[in-house]
Amino acid sequence: MPRGRPAKPKLAIAVPAIDPDRRDRLRRALLDWYDRHRRVLPWRAEPGQTADPYAVWLSEIMLQQTTVAAAGPYFRAFLDLWPRVTDLAAARREAVLARWAGLGYYARARNLHACAEVVADCHGGRFPDTEAGLLELPGIGAYTAAAVASIAFDRPTVPVDGNVERVCARLFAIATPLPDAKPELRARAAQFAHDHRPGDFAQAMMDLGATLCTPRRPACHRCPWSGDCAAEAAGIADTLPARLPKGDRPVRHAVAFITLRAADGALRIRTRPDSGLLGGMAEVPGTPWEEGAPWDQAAALAHAPLSPQGWRLLPGVVVHVFTHFRLEARVMLRHLDRAEAAALDAAEAGEAGDPRWCPPEALGRAGLPSVMAKLVEHARIGTSEPGLPL
DNA sequence: TAAACGTGGCG
DNA sequence: TCGCCAAGTTT
Numbered sequence A: 001m002p003r004g005r006p007a008k009p010k011l012a013i014a015v016p017a018i019d020p021d022r023r024d025r026l027r028r029a030l031l032d033w034y035d036r037h038r039r040v041l042p043w044r045a046e047p048g049q050t051a052d053p054y055a056v057w058l059s060e061i062m063l064q065q066t067t068v069a070a071a072g073p074y075f076r077a078f079l080d081l082w083p084r085v086t087d088l089a090a091a092r093r094e095a096v097l098a099r100w101a102g103l104g105y106y107a108r109a110r111n112l113h114a115c116a117e118v119v120a121d122c123h124g125g126r127f128p129d130t131e132a133g134l135l136e137l138p139g140i141g142a143y144t145a146a147a148v149a150s151i152a153f154d155r156p157t158v159p160v161d162g163n164v165e166r167v168c169a170r171l172f173a174i175a176t177p178l179p180d181a182k183p184e185l186r187a188r189a190a191q192f193a194h195d196h197r198p199g200d201f202a203q204a205m206m207d208l209g210a211t212l213c214t215p216r217r218p219a220c221h222r223c224p225w226s227g228d229c230a231a232e233a234a235g236i237a238d239t240l241p242a243r244l245p246k247g248d249r250p251v252r253h254a255v256a257f258i259t260l261r262a263a264d265g266a267l268r269i270r271t272r273p274d275s276g277l278l279g280g281m282a283e284v285p286g287t288p289w290e291e292g293a294p295w296d297q298a299a300a301l302a303h304a305p306l307s308p309q310g311w312r313l314l315p316g317v318v319v320h321v322f323t324h325f326r327l328e329a330r331v332m333l334r335h336l337d338r339a340e341a342a343a344l345d346a347a348e349a350g351e352a353g354d355p356r357w358c359p360p361e362a363l364g365r366a367g368l369p370s371v372m373a374k375l376v377e378h379a380r381i382g383t384s385e386p387g388l389p390l
Numbered sequence B: 001t002a003a004a005c006g007t008g009g010c011g
Numbered sequence C: 001t002c003g004c005c006a007a008g009t010t011t
Helices: A020-037 A053-062 A068-081 A085-090 A093-100 A107-122 A131-135 A142-153 A162-171 A182-190 A198-211 A230-234 A297-301 A338-348 A360-365 A370-382
Strands: A251-261 A266-271 A318-321 A326-336 A356-358
Touching: A020 A198, A053 A068, A053 A107, A053 A142, A068 A093, A085 A107, A093 A107, A131 A142, A142 A198, A162 A182, A162 A198, A162 A230, A251 A370, A266 A360, A297 A326, A318 A370, A326 A338, A326 A370, A356 A360
Parallel strands: A251 A326
Antiparallel strands: A251 A266, A266 A356, A318 A326
């Protein structure tokens, strides 16, 4: 047998084993608390009822980096439109993306549809019932695989989200700042894995983090683990978990071109390339988004649809903050008469992104991401204002 | 491994 | 006004 480097099993880092008695005490206390304070959420099964794996999965995808309040209406709309995973798989991709508009992180919507197709076509319309099987699916990572496995299939695994990281950082008084502390926090959380009510335990951990063990001003006096928490004992709960300082957000500048068809007020939109920022979503045309100085008018107009003439610069700047940069966009507006609109259609025929007219009454269904809706709204408001020099 | 990837609410 | 934060995944 060749003596190559021994396969390094990417196991969790070593942490002191939790005392089994303490573990069981903590588990009992948390589940008792959960039974008394369990929140009613749209995707949550009634006590004693079996959770629908499709609903659990859908909710978990929507809840990634997203608040319960924001995800709720989307969850209900999706389940209403597409009650089963096979319905979602059969839906048109554009329809799914349009319904996702406004929720953000649009790769989730692309992967959502792809995942539904895999489940429908390769798994007979049923989700894999193991963590490893779920992990194979598009858009499902370590957290979501563990969440679905525990909540929908009673698998003894502990999903680790931001809540669980915070709860564990405090319970064990882990001073290492995030994200460096993630491996240790995962290992600590994993020690709670158990066959008894794994789904409820997972949701209880997250509820605890969402309602009592909150980022600021944690309510330790009401916590089921009060008296058993290292950070509480040390009086440092509100300082944990520590975080590495974040870098500054650069500013990108853009000019958006709002093109309206005078005859009916239709708006010119197109579809963005499939990958990257806002991939596959609808947009209004514009300049590239570039760091440095704001665009000067002539340079911007070189990117204008149809021709550089006839555009009016609207007053004001639209600011939109993304995770890794801030966008500051000016808006230029132009109304096209019948002949000009026809010329634009001819000029852009066959172009990538399927440039098209969206009638005003269809704007709501067009699926504009928030930043695009903001630009359009700015033009709607700005039309009553005089133009300013750029 | 680190960076990309949205949005809205809150203090 | 602004930074922080929310049930993370992908490349």
